[in-house]
Amino acid sequence: MELGSSVGFRxxxxxxxxxxxxxxxxRTLVGLLKLHKLGSLxxxxxxxxxxxxxxxxxxxxxxxxxxxxxxxxxxxRDVEARLGIKVVLTYPQGGKKVFRETFDNFFYGKENxxxxxxxxxxxxxxxxxxxxxxxxxAGMGKTHLLKATAxxxxxxxxxxxxxxxxxxxxxxxxxxxxxxxPDFSNLKDAEVVLIDDVHTLKGKVFALEFLSRLMxxxxxxxxxxxxxxxIGPKGFRKPKSFRNRLMSNLVLKIHPYPAAVRRRILHARxxxxxxxxxxxxxxxxxxRVHNPRALLGxxxxxxxxxxxxxxxxxxxxxxxxxxxxxxxxGEDVFSLFGVRDTRRKGANFYLAVYAMRLLGFKAxxxxxxxxxxxxxxxxxIKRAKAILKNDPxxxxxFNGKLKVLRRDLL
Numbered sequence: 001m002e003l004g005s006s007v008g009f010r011x012x013x014x015x016x017x018x019x020x021x022x023x024x025x026x027r028t029l030v031g032l033l034k035l036h037k038l039g040s041l042x043x044x045x046x047x048x049x050x051x052x053x054x055x056x057x058x059x060x061x062x063x064x065x066x067x068x069x070x071x072x073x074x075x076x077r078d079v080e081a082r083l084g085i086k087v088v089l090t091y092p093q094g095g096k097k098v099f100r101e102t103f104d105n106f107f108y109g110k111e112n113x114x115x116x117x118x119x120x121x122x123x124x125x126x127x128x129x130x131x132x133x134x135x136x137x138a139g140m141g142k143t144h145l146l147k148a149t150a151x152x153x154x155x156x157x158x159x160x161x162x163x164x165x166x167x168x169x170x171x172x173x174x175x176x177x178x179x180x181x182p183d184f185s186n187l188k189d190a191e192v193v194l195i196d197d198v199h200t201l202k203g204k205v206f207a208l209e210f211l212s213r214l215m216x217x218x219x220x221x222x223x224x225x226x227x228x229x230x231i232g233p234k235g236f237r238k239p240k241s242f243r244n245r246l247m248s249n250l251v252l253k254i255h256p257y258p259a260a261v262r263r264r265i266l267h268a269r270x271x272x273x274x275x276x277x278x279x280x281x282x283x284x285x286x287x288r289v290h291n292p293r294a295l296l297g298x299x300x301x302x303x304x305x306x307x308x309x310x311x312x313x314x315x316x317x318x319x320x321x322x323x324x325x326x327x328x329x330g331e332d333v334f335s336l337f338g339v340r341d342t343r344r345k346g347a348n349f350y351l352a353v354y355a356m357r358l359l360g361f362k363a364x365x366x367x368x369x370x371x372x373x374x375x376x377x378x379x380x381i382k383r384a385k386a387i388l389k390n391d392p393x394x395x396x397x398f399n400g401k402l403k404v405l406r407r408d409l410l
Contacts, residue, residue, distance in 0.1 A: 060091065103148045108257070119148070119149045134253075145228075153191065158191040169200075272299070273299050284318075289325055337349075337355070345380075355401065356369075
């Protein structure tokens with residue numbers, strides 16, 4: 001079904017008069033379209049049709065139709081006024097919203113602008129890449145962005161299918177046990193396939209090989225596969241075919257949220273629950289809670305306490321109420337040592353790593369937090385010891401910070 005909208009194709013055709021001595025070979029309305037500025041829009045539409053005194057331009061989706069309407073409004077009005085030609089934009093009826101998650105209710109700042117813009121383009125068929133790999137820690141919004149991409153693709157008239165890696169595993173194992181073929185018929189006509197929790201397939205070679213074939217098919221058919229994972233491409237060692245394919249993909253990352261974005265998330269969720277926090281409570285949350293999902297947990301617990309006791313908890317009770325949501329771990333260690341970006345190595349970074357080790361963190365945990373190998377962790381600790389040995393003032397400062405960290409962890 002097509003929805004017509006008189007999307008004034010803004011004076012794309014200058015006034016045409018017989019006395020202009022223009023002798024078009026095609027005297028139809030479409031012929032006029034090709035002779036004038038309106039003809040430049042033919043590259044953006046899928047078809048052109050005459051209906052009485054109207055020119056119907058068929059767009060791929062509603063979003064494109066509205067963009068063209070906005071861009072060429074003045075031209076369309078001029079065409080309709082001077083030539084009496086009605087310009088109509090039509091588009092296929094978009095699919096219904098499947099999920100409540102959209103790009104409009106996803107909070108982000110400049111740090112994640114590229115990631116969001118790239119996924120929007122994928123949803124609209126921008127052709128950035130046949131496969132996209134989205135990576136971030138748990139609770140950072142991967143599932144939200146995948147479902148938002150599915151919603152926008154559906155709205156734009158493209159079939160999108162969202163499924164989890166667990167569902168893929170279930171179908172593959174079921175087919176193996178029954179001796180049949182796995183049923184993925186729902187993917188047959190999908191233009192965008194979105195697969196969540198791919199990290200759960202690590203070590204499941206046959207499942208990752210299935211994803212490899214899915215990526216190959218998407219590349220050859222002009223479709224798109226979007227995958228989300230808590231571990232990056234380098235975390236998948238076997239099979240090599242899967243990791244090698246990820247090398248040619250568009251790899252996106254959800255970067256840590258700054259305080260301003262976390263404040264917006266917190267306020268939105270508190271407002272949804274009909275509660276608010278005093279400035280000192282809010283400041284404590286923004287300082288200690290960095291994961292967006294944990295911010296949602298803060299709002300839920302405050303609302304529960306308010307419903308039960310009829311009032312906000314006192315500050316001590318509040319701290320205990322959200323204690324398991326705060327980042328009293330490596331994140332606070334790096335913050336205490338003034339390290340804002342763990343990709344930049346320096347004296348404070350080495351000292352923070354050493355402090356984490358003294359606080360009981362395993363080398364593997366530190367390596368995962370920093371994004372390096374265990375050998376690198378031991379090398380950083382070695383450098384930290386050398387710094388403390390050669391700089392007594394630094395050593396005294398280090399011991400003071402270590403006492404603070406140990407007291408906070410009690």
